[in-house]
Amino acid sequence: MRPVVTIVVVDDHSLFAQALENLINSFGEFKVLYHVKNGQEFVKKLAHIENVPDLAVIDINMPVMDGVETTRWLKKNYPTVNVIALSMDDDEPTIIRMLRAGARGYLLKDISPTILHDAFKDVIDKGFYYSNCITNHVLTSLHRGKEADHELKDREVEFLKLACTEMTYKEIAGAMCLSPKTIDGYRESLFEKLQIKSRVGLVIYAIKNKIYKPE
Amino acid sequence: MRPVVTIVVVDDHSLFAQALENLINSFGEFKVLYHVKNGQEFVKKLAHIENVPDLAVIDINMPVMDGVETTRWLKKNYPTVNVIALSMDDDEPTIIRMLRAGARGYLLKDISPTILHDAFKDVIDKGFYYSNCITNHVLTSLHRGKEADHELKDREVEFLKLACTEMTYKEIAGAMCLSPKTIDGYRESLFEKLQIKSRVGLVIYAIKNKIYKPE
DNA sequence: ATGAAAAGGGGGATTTTTCCCCTTTAATGT
DNA sequence: ACATTAAAGGGGAAAAATCCCCCTTTTCAT
Structure with a gap:
């Protein structure tokens, strides 16, 4: 029996964050420590070292300090925290930037709880999770080569x-x-x-x- | 003791819809019957008359059949259903259109569960819920008068x-x-x-x- | 060290955009 | 019936955007 995986949710829509927290906790294997509205709040929270989670679920479109910035900062200062990006839109440049910043997975907000659960497990067990639609995006992008970047x-x-x-x-x-x-x-x-x-x-x-x- | 209030969530981000459903059910006084991805699915579900809720929580930005259309259709065909609009952005024209379509309340997705709870109660008991920021918007709009519309x-x-x-x-x-x-x-x-x-x-x-x- | 980019700038021509003032025709209100 | 207003369109000019070919200086990699 492995220990409970700790999670932090970073999303400016606090209603969504709260609801997501409840959903994740209901899975049983995970425990949401807290949720914050943006990267800056996350940084503040992390000042208390006991608050460092195993996994961070980060929204991309946030005011103040967005998902890409937050991920980059996190990977530099707390490299053990795995990041899953969560976003509404699936535009390719954003995905690329997020993955380059260090995200280990990319999910759209219109997925099912089951997929969310699978993604968490994959990131914890295997270190990454890439859905079909994302790999397609990335592959077409890589296929176009570096001259188009x-x-x-x-x-x-x-x-x-x-x-x-x-x-x-x-x-x-x-x-x-x-x-x-x-x-x-x-x-x-x-x-x-x-x-x-x-x-x-x-x-x-x-x-x-x-x-x-x-x- | 009043009977349990039945609710339907309409939102294309099914993860959010699912999470919101759990949150609302956790309040105890409400029961989410089901959630759907857009207005069209809602229409289909309503074909079974036993699925008509007391309250519909409707997102505004949806593909296929958006919040305004859905609300308008609902008010025409099922006028007993109270509508609360849920949206990320608080731009004034959208609010006005939504209220004109028949919504009884307007909430932003960055509110707290407590406010959500209060809003539900207000709409059921008093028939409407208007948050401060919304009334400000509407008042400034009305103040500017009809020549600026x-x-x-x-x-x-x-x-x-x-x-x-x-x-x-x-x-x-x-x-x-x-x-x-x-x-x-x-x-x-x-x-x-x-x-x-x-x-x-x-x-x-x-x-x-x-x-x-x-x- | 040297040739190739990269960054800043110039001349000048052609289209587009922007602006103002004006005409005709059709719909609309009183 | 008559005035008003809205919708479609015109002439003409100034300003801005677009395009193409040119120059210098600095930076940078081989």
């Missing part, structure tokens, strides 16, 4: 955020302390990288990739 | 959707079988109504108001 630079991301406002490129140039011509260069190189043709394309890309979050 | 016409919504693509206005005009000049008129009137200055403003507005949904 348009990693945006900090400066480009900054520009992208401003491009989602009603500023003209000239105003953006002023805000970034660059010449309008340089901004024009950024724009053109992004059009090429992202395979788009207009500023609307920039906005849509930024929103899909959570570089700009409306509301 | 930019209800968009079908044609404008159609234009707005196309404006979120990489089509030029000329192409949009072609797609909508209108002169480019008419499209220019739509654009200008929307700029006025929505208090914006550029096409980026249109895209952001459309996304915030769920007229265009990226992925």
